[in-house]
Amino acid sequence: MWSRMLIAGCALTLMSSLSVAVPRPAVAQPQPAGAVVLPPQGPAQAWLLADLDTGRILASRNPYEPHAPASTIKVLLAMVVLDHLSPDNFARANKSHTQVECSCVGLKPGQPYTTRQLLSALLMVSGNDAANMLADMLGGQRIAVAAMNRKAATVGARATRASSPSGLDGPGWESITTPHDxxxxxxxxxxYPLIAQIMRSPSAPFPGKTLTNQNELLTRYPGDLGGKTGFTNLARKTYVGAAQRGNRRLAVVQMYGTGDLYGQAIGLFDWGFSQP
Incomplete structure:
Protein backbone atom coordinates (compact mmCIF):
# COMPACT_ATOMS: atom_id res chain seq x y z
CA MET A 1 0.00 0.00 0.00
CA TRP A 2 2.86 2.36 0.72
CA SER A 3 4.93 1.63 -2.37
CA ARG A 4 3.71 4.91 -3.89
CA MET A 5 4.39 7.00 -0.78
CA LEU A 6 7.01 9.73 -0.52
CA ILE A 7 8.14 10.29 3.09
CA ALA A 8 10.31 12.93 4.75
CA GLY A 9 13.97 12.95 3.91
CA CYS A 10 13.48 13.55 0.20
CA ALA A 11 14.78 16.70 -1.44
CA LEU A 12 11.48 17.80 -2.98
CA THR A 13 10.19 21.31 -2.36
CA LEU A 14 7.13 23.24 -3.45
CA MET A 15 9.27 25.37 -5.72
CA SER A 16 10.72 22.49 -7.72
CA SER A 17 10.67 23.11 -11.45
CA LEU A 18 8.06 21.25 -13.50
CA SER A 19 8.41 21.26 -17.27
CA VAL A 20 5.40 19.06 -18.06
CA ALA A 21 2.30 18.05 -16.11
CA VAL A 22 3.07 14.33 -16.04
CA PRO A 23 2.64 12.30 -12.83
CA ARG A 24 5.94 11.22 -11.31
CA PRO A 25 6.16 7.74 -9.83
CA ALA A 26 6.61 7.81 -6.05
CA VAL A 27 9.39 5.80 -4.46
CA ALA A 28 9.14 4.60 -0.87
CA GLN A 29 11.76 6.12 1.43
CA PRO A 30 12.79 5.27 5.02
CA GLN A 31 10.84 6.94 7.80
CA PRO A 32 12.38 10.11 9.24
CA ALA A 33 14.28 9.85 12.51
CA GLY A 34 11.93 9.84 15.47
CA ALA A 35 8.85 8.82 13.50
CA VAL A 36 6.63 6.37 15.34
CA VAL A 37 4.11 5.63 12.61
CA LEU A 38 3.76 6.23 8.90
CA PRO A 39 1.64 9.20 7.83
CA PRO A 40 -2.03 8.19 7.80
CA GLN A 41 -3.59 6.80 4.66
CA GLY A 42 -7.01 8.16 3.78
CA PRO A 43 -9.71 8.72 1.19
CA ALA A 44 -7.81 11.16 -1.06
CA GLN A 45 -6.12 9.48 -4.03
CA ALA A 46 -3.48 12.21 -4.22
CA TRP A 47 -2.26 14.22 -1.22
CA LEU A 48 0.68 16.14 0.13
CA LEU A 49 1.96 17.37 3.51
CA ALA A 50 4.56 20.13 3.40
CA ASP A 51 6.34 22.68 5.57
CA LEU A 52 4.65 25.93 4.64
CA ASP A 53 7.69 28.11 5.28
CA THR A 54 10.51 26.08 3.72
CA GLY A 55 8.42 24.37 1.05
CA ARG A 56 9.83 20.97 1.98
CA ILE A 57 7.52 18.05 1.26
CA LEU A 58 7.28 15.89 4.39
CA ALA A 59 5.06 13.16 3.00
CA SER A 60 2.92 12.62 -0.07
CA ARG A 61 1.04 10.24 -2.29
CA ASN A 62 0.91 10.99 -6.02
CA PRO A 63 1.93 14.64 -5.48
CA TYR A 64 2.36 15.32 -9.21
CA GLU A 65 -0.76 13.49 -10.36
CA PRO A 66 -3.04 15.91 -12.26
CA HIS A 67 -6.65 16.32 -11.18
CA ALA A 68 -9.41 18.88 -11.47
CA PRO A 69 -9.13 21.33 -8.53
CA ALA A 70 -12.79 22.29 -8.14
CA SER A 71 -13.13 25.37 -5.90
CA THR A 72 -9.63 25.17 -4.46
CA ILE A 73 -8.57 27.12 -7.59
CA LYS A 74 -10.42 30.13 -6.12
CA VAL A 75 -7.34 30.72 -3.93
CA LEU A 76 -5.44 31.49 -7.14
CA LEU A 77 -8.17 33.90 -8.27
CA ALA A 78 -8.01 35.70 -4.92
CA MET A 79 -4.32 36.49 -5.43
CA VAL A 80 -4.95 37.82 -8.95
CA VAL A 81 -7.77 40.02 -7.64
CA LEU A 82 -5.54 41.63 -5.00
CA ASP A 83 -2.74 42.08 -7.54
CA HIS A 84 -5.07 44.33 -9.56
CA LEU A 85 -7.84 45.67 -7.33
CA SER A 86 -8.02 47.53 -4.04
CA PRO A 87 -10.07 45.87 -1.29
CA ASP A 88 -12.27 48.97 -1.23
CA ASN A 89 -13.04 48.99 -4.96
CA PHE A 90 -16.71 48.31 -5.63
CA ALA A 91 -19.04 47.46 -8.47
CA ARG A 92 -22.70 46.58 -8.90
CA ALA A 93 -23.77 43.02 -9.48
CA ASN A 94 -25.76 42.19 -12.58
CA LYS A 95 -27.89 39.24 -13.64
CA SER A 96 -25.06 37.57 -15.58
CA HIS A 97 -23.06 37.15 -12.37
CA THR A 98 -25.85 35.05 -10.85
CA GLN A 99 -26.35 32.77 -13.86
CA VAL A 100 -24.00 30.08 -12.65
CA GLU A 101 -24.20 26.66 -11.02
CA CYS A 102 -24.09 27.10 -7.26
CA SER A 103 -22.64 27.10 -4.53
CA CYS A 104 -23.42 30.83 -4.46
CA VAL A 105 -23.36 33.62 -1.93
CA GLY A 106 -26.58 35.07 -3.38
CA LEU A 107 -25.59 38.27 -5.17
CA LYS A 108 -28.44 40.70 -5.83
CA PRO A 109 -28.41 42.44 -9.23
CA GLY A 110 -28.00 46.19 -8.73
CA GLN A 111 -26.44 45.81 -5.27
CA PRO A 112 -22.93 47.27 -4.89
CA TYR A 113 -20.24 45.00 -3.44
CA THR A 114 -16.65 45.76 -2.49
CA THR A 115 -13.68 43.63 -3.48
CA ARG A 116 -13.23 42.68 0.18
CA GLN A 117 -16.83 41.49 0.48
CA LEU A 118 -16.57 39.45 -2.72
CA LEU A 119 -13.30 37.86 -1.60
CA SER A 120 -14.98 36.84 1.66
CA ALA A 121 -17.79 35.26 -0.35
CA LEU A 122 -15.25 33.58 -2.64
CA LEU A 123 -13.05 32.05 0.07
CA MET A 124 -15.49 31.46 2.93
CA VAL A 125 -18.62 30.14 1.18
CA SER A 126 -17.14 29.34 -2.26
CA GLY A 127 -19.47 31.71 -4.09
CA ASN A 128 -19.37 30.97 -7.82
CA ASP A 129 -21.42 34.11 -8.41
CA ALA A 130 -18.75 36.09 -6.52
CA ALA A 131 -16.08 34.49 -8.73
CA ASN A 132 -17.99 35.62 -11.83
CA MET A 133 -18.29 39.19 -10.54
CA LEU A 134 -14.63 39.41 -9.55
CA ALA A 135 -13.65 38.13 -13.01
CA ASP A 136 -15.76 40.89 -14.58
CA MET A 137 -14.08 43.47 -12.34
CA LEU A 138 -10.74 42.23 -13.73
CA GLY A 139 -11.94 42.72 -17.31
CA GLY A 140 -13.91 39.57 -18.02
CA GLN A 141 -13.51 35.83 -17.58
CA ARG A 142 -11.00 35.36 -20.39
CA ILE A 143 -8.72 38.07 -19.00
CA ALA A 144 -9.13 36.79 -15.44
CA VAL A 145 -8.32 33.19 -16.36
CA ALA A 146 -5.26 34.27 -18.35
CA ALA A 147 -4.05 36.23 -15.33
CA MET A 148 -4.65 33.22 -13.09
CA ASN A 149 -2.49 31.03 -15.30
CA ARG A 150 0.30 33.61 -15.37
CA LYS A 151 0.13 33.84 -11.58
CA ALA A 152 0.28 30.07 -11.22
CA ALA A 153 3.49 29.93 -13.23
CA THR A 154 4.96 32.78 -11.17
CA VAL A 155 4.45 30.97 -7.84
CA GLY A 156 5.86 27.67 -9.13
CA ALA A 157 2.58 25.95 -10.00
CA ARG A 158 3.67 25.20 -13.56
CA ALA A 159 1.47 22.15 -14.04
CA THR A 160 -1.68 24.19 -13.32
CA ARG A 161 -4.13 25.27 -15.99
CA ALA A 162 -7.16 27.27 -14.87
CA SER A 163 -10.02 27.42 -17.34
CA SER A 164 -12.68 29.15 -15.23
CA PRO A 165 -12.47 31.59 -12.31
CA SER A 166 -14.60 29.35 -10.07
CA GLY A 167 -13.20 25.88 -10.78
CA LEU A 168 -16.45 24.62 -12.28
CA ASP A 169 -16.06 21.92 -14.90
CA GLY A 170 -17.53 22.23 -18.36
CA PRO A 171 -17.02 21.07 -21.94
CA GLY A 172 -13.76 22.51 -23.21
CA TRP A 173 -12.83 24.26 -19.96
CA GLU A 174 -11.65 21.67 -17.48
CA SER A 175 -9.09 23.04 -15.01
CA ILE A 176 -6.10 20.91 -13.99
CA THR A 177 -3.62 21.11 -11.11
CA THR A 178 -1.67 18.82 -8.74
CA PRO A 179 -1.21 18.56 -4.96
CA HIS A 180 2.28 20.04 -5.40
CA ASP A 181 0.89 23.03 -7.26
CA TYR A 192 -1.33 38.24 1.29
CA PRO A 193 -2.53 39.59 4.66
CA LEU A 194 -6.15 39.98 3.54
CA ILE A 195 -6.37 36.44 2.15
CA ALA A 196 -4.83 35.05 5.35
CA GLN A 197 -7.28 37.08 7.45
CA ILE A 198 -10.34 35.96 5.48
CA MET A 199 -9.34 32.30 5.45
CA ARG A 200 -8.91 32.13 9.22
CA SER A 201 -12.05 34.16 10.04
CA PRO A 202 -15.03 32.12 11.29
CA SER A 203 -17.49 34.70 9.94
CA ALA A 204 -17.66 37.98 8.02
CA PRO A 205 -20.25 40.69 7.36
CA PHE A 206 -21.89 40.75 3.93
CA PRO A 207 -24.75 42.88 2.60
CA GLY A 208 -27.96 41.42 3.99
CA LYS A 209 -26.33 38.53 5.87
CA THR A 210 -23.38 37.18 7.82
CA LEU A 211 -21.10 34.70 6.10
CA THR A 212 -19.99 31.57 7.99
CA ASN A 213 -16.71 29.97 6.95
CA GLN A 214 -17.27 26.50 5.44
CA ASN A 215 -13.85 25.22 6.53
CA GLU A 216 -14.71 22.95 9.46
CA LEU A 217 -11.10 22.67 10.65
CA LEU A 218 -11.29 26.23 11.96
CA THR A 219 -13.31 24.85 14.87
CA ARG A 220 -12.06 21.24 14.84
CA TYR A 221 -8.30 21.74 14.76
CA PRO A 222 -6.42 24.08 17.14
CA GLY A 223 -4.01 26.29 15.23
CA ASP A 224 -5.84 26.00 11.91
CA LEU A 225 -4.87 28.90 9.63
CA GLY A 226 -7.65 28.42 7.12
CA GLY A 227 -8.37 26.34 4.08
CA LYS A 228 -10.50 25.91 0.99
CA THR A 229 -12.77 23.04 0.10
CA GLY A 230 -14.03 22.01 -3.31
CA PHE A 231 -16.24 19.50 -5.06
CA THR A 232 -17.32 18.73 -8.61
CA ASN A 233 -18.23 15.43 -10.22
CA LEU A 234 -14.93 15.47 -12.11
CA ALA A 235 -12.73 16.59 -9.20
CA ARG A 236 -14.56 14.74 -6.43
CA LYS A 237 -13.67 16.17 -3.01
CA THR A 238 -10.65 18.47 -2.76
CA TYR A 239 -9.10 20.40 0.11
CA VAL A 240 -6.14 22.68 0.74
CA GLY A 241 -5.35 24.13 4.15
CA ALA A 242 -2.70 25.13 6.67
CA ALA A 243 -2.16 24.92 10.42
CA GLN A 244 0.38 26.21 12.93
CA ARG A 245 1.80 24.74 16.12
CA GLY A 246 4.48 26.78 17.86
CA ASN A 247 6.72 28.21 15.15
CA ARG A 248 5.92 25.49 12.61
CA ARG A 249 3.39 25.93 9.83
CA LEU A 250 2.28 22.98 7.70
CA ALA A 251 0.15 22.71 4.58
CA VAL A 252 -2.08 19.81 3.56
CA VAL A 253 -3.49 19.23 0.07
CA GLN A 254 -5.97 16.48 -0.79
CA MET A 255 -7.34 15.70 -4.24
CA TYR A 256 -9.77 13.21 -5.78
CA GLY A 257 -11.27 12.20 -2.46
CA THR A 258 -14.56 10.54 -1.59
CA GLY A 259 -14.74 10.30 2.20
CA ASP A 260 -13.80 12.30 5.28
CA LEU A 261 -11.02 14.59 4.02
CA TYR A 262 -11.12 16.59 7.26
CA GLY A 263 -10.29 13.48 9.28
CA GLN A 264 -7.39 12.65 7.01
CA ALA A 265 -6.15 16.26 7.14
CA ILE A 266 -6.18 16.18 10.95
CA GLY A 267 -4.20 12.96 10.92
CA LEU A 268 -1.64 14.38 8.51
CA PHE A 269 -1.24 17.59 10.52
CA ASP A 270 -0.79 15.60 13.73
CA TRP A 271 1.77 13.34 12.09
CA GLY A 272 3.66 16.29 10.61
CA PHE A 273 3.83 18.22 13.87
CA SER A 274 5.08 15.10 15.65
CA GLN A 275 8.16 14.93 13.42
CA PRO A 276 11.47 16.40 14.65
Whole structure:
Protein backbone atom coordinates (compact mmCIF):
# COMPACT_ATOMS: atom_id res chain seq x y z
CA MET A 1 0.00 0.00 0.00
CA TRP A 2 2.86 2.36 0.72
CA SER A 3 4.93 1.63 -2.37
CA ARG A 4 3.71 4.91 -3.89
CA MET A 5 4.39 7.00 -0.78
CA LEU A 6 7.01 9.73 -0.52
CA ILE A 7 8.14 10.29 3.09
CA ALA A 8 10.31 12.93 4.75
CA GLY A 9 13.97 12.95 3.91
CA CYS A 10 13.48 13.55 0.20
CA ALA A 11 14.78 16.70 -1.44
CA LEU A 12 11.48 17.80 -2.98
CA THR A 13 10.19 21.31 -2.36
CA LEU A 14 7.13 23.24 -3.45
CA MET A 15 9.27 25.37 -5.72
CA SER A 16 10.72 22.49 -7.72
CA SER A 17 10.67 23.11 -11.45
CA LEU A 18 8.06 21.25 -13.50
CA SER A 19 8.41 21.26 -17.27
CA VAL A 20 5.40 19.06 -18.06
CA ALA A 21 2.30 18.05 -16.11
CA VAL A 22 3.07 14.33 -16.04
CA PRO A 23 2.64 12.30 -12.83
CA ARG A 24 5.94 11.22 -11.31
CA PRO A 25 6.16 7.74 -9.83
CA ALA A 26 6.61 7.81 -6.05
CA VAL A 27 9.39 5.80 -4.46
CA ALA A 28 9.14 4.60 -0.87
CA GLN A 29 11.76 6.12 1.43
CA PRO A 30 12.79 5.27 5.02
CA GLN A 31 10.84 6.94 7.80
CA PRO A 32 12.38 10.11 9.24
CA ALA A 33 14.28 9.85 12.51
CA GLY A 34 11.93 9.84 15.47
CA ALA A 35 8.85 8.82 13.50
CA VAL A 36 6.63 6.37 15.34
CA VAL A 37 4.11 5.63 12.61
CA LEU A 38 3.76 6.23 8.90
CA PRO A 39 1.64 9.20 7.83
CA PRO A 40 -2.03 8.19 7.80
CA GLN A 41 -3.59 6.80 4.66
CA GLY A 42 -7.01 8.16 3.78
CA PRO A 43 -9.71 8.72 1.19
CA ALA A 44 -7.81 11.16 -1.06
CA GLN A 45 -6.12 9.48 -4.03
CA ALA A 46 -3.48 12.21 -4.22
CA TRP A 47 -2.26 14.22 -1.22
CA LEU A 48 0.68 16.14 0.13
CA LEU A 49 1.96 17.37 3.51
CA ALA A 50 4.56 20.13 3.40
CA ASP A 51 6.34 22.68 5.57
CA LEU A 52 4.65 25.93 4.64
CA ASP A 53 7.69 28.11 5.28
CA THR A 54 10.51 26.08 3.72
CA GLY A 55 8.42 24.37 1.05
CA ARG A 56 9.83 20.97 1.98
CA ILE A 57 7.52 18.05 1.26
CA LEU A 58 7.28 15.89 4.39
CA ALA A 59 5.06 13.16 3.00
CA SER A 60 2.92 12.62 -0.07
CA ARG A 61 1.04 10.24 -2.29
CA ASN A 62 0.91 10.99 -6.02
CA PRO A 63 1.93 14.64 -5.48
CA TYR A 64 2.36 15.32 -9.21
CA GLU A 65 -0.76 13.49 -10.36
CA PRO A 66 -3.04 15.91 -12.26
CA HIS A 67 -6.65 16.32 -11.18
CA ALA A 68 -9.41 18.88 -11.47
CA PRO A 69 -9.13 21.33 -8.53
CA ALA A 70 -12.79 22.29 -8.14
CA SER A 71 -13.13 25.37 -5.90
CA THR A 72 -9.63 25.17 -4.46
CA ILE A 73 -8.57 27.12 -7.59
CA LYS A 74 -10.42 30.13 -6.12
CA VAL A 75 -7.34 30.72 -3.93
CA LEU A 76 -5.44 31.49 -7.14
CA LEU A 77 -8.17 33.90 -8.27
CA ALA A 78 -8.01 35.70 -4.92
CA MET A 79 -4.32 36.49 -5.43
CA VAL A 80 -4.95 37.82 -8.95
CA VAL A 81 -7.77 40.02 -7.64
CA LEU A 82 -5.54 41.63 -5.00
CA ASP A 83 -2.74 42.08 -7.54
CA HIS A 84 -5.07 44.33 -9.56
CA LEU A 85 -7.84 45.67 -7.33
CA SER A 86 -8.02 47.53 -4.04
CA PRO A 87 -10.07 45.87 -1.29
CA ASP A 88 -12.27 48.97 -1.23
CA ASN A 89 -13.04 48.99 -4.96
CA PHE A 90 -16.71 48.31 -5.63
CA ALA A 91 -19.04 47.46 -8.47
CA ARG A 92 -22.70 46.58 -8.90
CA ALA A 93 -23.77 43.02 -9.48
CA ASN A 94 -25.76 42.19 -12.58
CA LYS A 95 -27.89 39.24 -13.64
CA SER A 96 -25.06 37.57 -15.58
CA HIS A 97 -23.06 37.15 -12.37
CA THR A 98 -25.85 35.05 -10.85
CA GLN A 99 -26.35 32.77 -13.86
CA VAL A 100 -24.00 30.08 -12.65
CA GLU A 101 -24.20 26.66 -11.02
CA CYS A 102 -24.09 27.10 -7.26
CA SER A 103 -22.64 27.10 -4.53
CA CYS A 104 -23.42 30.83 -4.46
CA VAL A 105 -23.36 33.62 -1.93
CA GLY A 106 -26.58 35.07 -3.38
CA LEU A 107 -25.59 38.27 -5.17
CA LYS A 108 -28.44 40.70 -5.83
CA PRO A 109 -28.41 42.44 -9.23
CA GLY A 110 -28.00 46.19 -8.73
CA GLN A 111 -26.44 45.81 -5.27
CA PRO A 112 -22.93 47.27 -4.89
CA TYR A 113 -20.24 45.00 -3.44
CA THR A 114 -16.65 45.76 -2.49
CA THR A 115 -13.68 43.63 -3.48
CA ARG A 116 -13.23 42.68 0.18
CA GLN A 117 -16.83 41.49 0.48
CA LEU A 118 -16.57 39.45 -2.72
CA LEU A 119 -13.30 37.86 -1.60
CA SER A 120 -14.98 36.84 1.66
CA ALA A 121 -17.79 35.26 -0.35
CA LEU A 122 -15.25 33.58 -2.64
CA LEU A 123 -13.05 32.05 0.07
CA MET A 124 -15.49 31.46 2.93
CA VAL A 125 -18.62 30.14 1.18
CA SER A 126 -17.14 29.34 -2.26
CA GLY A 127 -19.47 31.71 -4.09
CA ASN A 128 -19.37 30.97 -7.82
CA ASP A 129 -21.42 34.11 -8.41
CA ALA A 130 -18.75 36.09 -6.52
CA ALA A 131 -16.08 34.49 -8.73
CA ASN A 132 -17.99 35.62 -11.83
CA MET A 133 -18.29 39.19 -10.54
CA LEU A 134 -14.63 39.41 -9.55
CA ALA A 135 -13.65 38.13 -13.01
CA ASP A 136 -15.76 40.89 -14.58
CA MET A 137 -14.08 43.47 -12.34
CA LEU A 138 -10.74 42.23 -13.73
CA GLY A 139 -11.94 42.72 -17.31
CA GLY A 140 -13.91 39.57 -18.02
CA GLN A 141 -13.51 35.83 -17.58
CA ARG A 142 -11.00 35.36 -20.39
CA ILE A 143 -8.72 38.07 -19.00
CA ALA A 144 -9.13 36.79 -15.44
CA VAL A 145 -8.32 33.19 -16.36
CA ALA A 146 -5.26 34.27 -18.35
CA ALA A 147 -4.05 36.23 -15.33
CA MET A 148 -4.65 33.22 -13.09
CA ASN A 149 -2.49 31.03 -15.30
CA ARG A 150 0.30 33.61 -15.37
CA LYS A 151 0.13 33.84 -11.58
CA ALA A 152 0.28 30.07 -11.22
CA ALA A 153 3.49 29.93 -13.23
CA THR A 154 4.96 32.78 -11.17
CA VAL A 155 4.45 30.97 -7.84
CA GLY A 156 5.86 27.67 -9.13
CA ALA A 157 2.58 25.95 -10.00
CA ARG A 158 3.67 25.20 -13.56
CA ALA A 159 1.47 22.15 -14.04
CA THR A 160 -1.68 24.19 -13.32
CA ARG A 161 -4.13 25.27 -15.99
CA ALA A 162 -7.16 27.27 -14.87
CA SER A 163 -10.02 27.42 -17.34
CA SER A 164 -12.68 29.15 -15.23
CA PRO A 165 -12.47 31.59 -12.31
CA SER A 166 -14.60 29.35 -10.07
CA GLY A 167 -13.20 25.88 -10.78
CA LEU A 168 -16.45 24.62 -12.28
CA ASP A 169 -16.06 21.92 -14.90
CA GLY A 170 -17.53 22.23 -18.36
CA PRO A 171 -17.02 21.07 -21.94
CA GLY A 172 -13.76 22.51 -23.21
CA TRP A 173 -12.83 24.26 -19.96
CA GLU A 174 -11.65 21.67 -17.48
CA SER A 175 -9.09 23.04 -15.01
CA ILE A 176 -6.10 20.91 -13.99
CA THR A 177 -3.62 21.11 -11.11
CA THR A 178 -1.67 18.82 -8.74
CA PRO A 179 -1.21 18.56 -4.96
CA HIS A 180 2.28 20.04 -5.40
CA ASP A 181 0.89 23.03 -7.26
CA UNK A 182 -1.98 23.67 -4.86
CA UNK A 183 0.49 23.70 -1.97
CA UNK A 184 2.62 26.25 -3.83
CA UNK A 185 -0.49 28.36 -4.52
CA UNK A 186 -1.59 28.25 -0.87
CA UNK A 187 1.92 29.11 0.30
CA UNK A 188 1.92 32.21 -1.91
CA UNK A 189 -1.67 33.17 -1.06
CA UNK A 190 -1.09 33.21 2.69
CA UNK A 191 1.57 35.89 2.17
CA TYR A 192 -1.33 38.24 1.29
CA PRO A 193 -2.53 39.59 4.66
CA LEU A 194 -6.15 39.98 3.54
CA ILE A 195 -6.37 36.44 2.15
CA ALA A 196 -4.83 35.05 5.35
CA GLN A 197 -7.28 37.08 7.45
CA ILE A 198 -10.34 35.96 5.48
CA MET A 199 -9.34 32.30 5.45
CA ARG A 200 -8.91 32.13 9.22
CA SER A 201 -12.05 34.16 10.04
CA PRO A 202 -15.03 32.12 11.29
CA SER A 203 -17.49 34.70 9.94
CA ALA A 204 -17.66 37.98 8.02
CA PRO A 205 -20.25 40.69 7.36
CA PHE A 206 -21.89 40.75 3.93
CA PRO A 207 -24.75 42.88 2.60
CA GLY A 208 -27.96 41.42 3.99
CA LYS A 209 -26.33 38.53 5.87
CA THR A 210 -23.38 37.18 7.82
CA LEU A 211 -21.10 34.70 6.10
CA THR A 212 -19.99 31.57 7.99
CA ASN A 213 -16.71 29.97 6.95
CA GLN A 214 -17.27 26.50 5.44
CA ASN A 215 -13.85 25.22 6.53
CA GLU A 216 -14.71 22.95 9.46
CA LEU A 217 -11.10 22.67 10.65
CA LEU A 218 -11.29 26.23 11.96
CA THR A 219 -13.31 24.85 14.87
CA ARG A 220 -12.06 21.24 14.84
CA TYR A 221 -8.30 21.74 14.76
CA PRO A 222 -6.42 24.08 17.14
CA GLY A 223 -4.01 26.29 15.23
CA ASP A 224 -5.84 26.00 11.91
CA LEU A 225 -4.87 28.90 9.63
CA GLY A 226 -7.65 28.42 7.12
CA GLY A 227 -8.37 26.34 4.08
CA LYS A 228 -10.50 25.91 0.99
CA THR A 229 -12.77 23.04 0.10
CA GLY A 230 -14.03 22.01 -3.31
CA PHE A 231 -16.24 19.50 -5.06
CA THR A 232 -17.32 18.73 -8.61
CA ASN A 233 -18.23 15.43 -10.22
CA LEU A 234 -14.93 15.47 -12.11
CA ALA A 235 -12.73 16.59 -9.20
CA ARG A 236 -14.56 14.74 -6.43
CA LYS A 237 -13.67 16.17 -3.01
CA THR A 238 -10.65 18.47 -2.76
CA TYR A 239 -9.10 20.40 0.11
CA VAL A 240 -6.14 22.68 0.74
CA GLY A 241 -5.35 24.13 4.15
CA ALA A 242 -2.70 25.13 6.67
CA ALA A 243 -2.16 24.92 10.42
CA GLN A 244 0.38 26.21 12.93
CA ARG A 245 1.80 24.74 16.12
CA GLY A 246 4.48 26.78 17.86
CA ASN A 247 6.72 28.21 15.15
CA ARG A 248 5.92 25.49 12.61
CA ARG A 249 3.39 25.93 9.83
CA LEU A 250 2.28 22.98 7.70
CA ALA A 251 0.15 22.71 4.58
CA VAL A 252 -2.08 19.81 3.56
CA VAL A 253 -3.49 19.23 0.07
CA GLN A 254 -5.97 16.48 -0.79
CA MET A 255 -7.34 15.70 -4.24
CA TYR A 256 -9.77 13.21 -5.78
CA GLY A 257 -11.27 12.20 -2.46
CA THR A 258 -14.56 10.54 -1.59
CA GLY A 259 -14.74 10.30 2.20
CA ASP A 260 -13.80 12.30 5.28
CA LEU A 261 -11.02 14.59 4.02
CA TYR A 262 -11.12 16.59 7.26
CA GLY A 263 -10.29 13.48 9.28
CA GLN A 264 -7.39 12.65 7.01
CA ALA A 265 -6.15 16.26 7.14
CA ILE A 266 -6.18 16.18 10.95
CA GLY A 267 -4.20 12.96 10.92
CA LEU A 268 -1.64 14.38 8.51
CA PHE A 269 -1.24 17.59 10.52
CA ASP A 270 -0.79 15.60 13.73
CA TRP A 271 1.77 13.34 12.09
CA GLY A 272 3.66 16.29 10.61
CA PHE A 273 3.83 18.22 13.87
CA SER A 274 5.08 15.10 15.65
CA GLN A 275 8.16 14.93 13.42
CA PRO A 276 11.47 16.40 14.65
Missing amino acids: LAAILRAALS
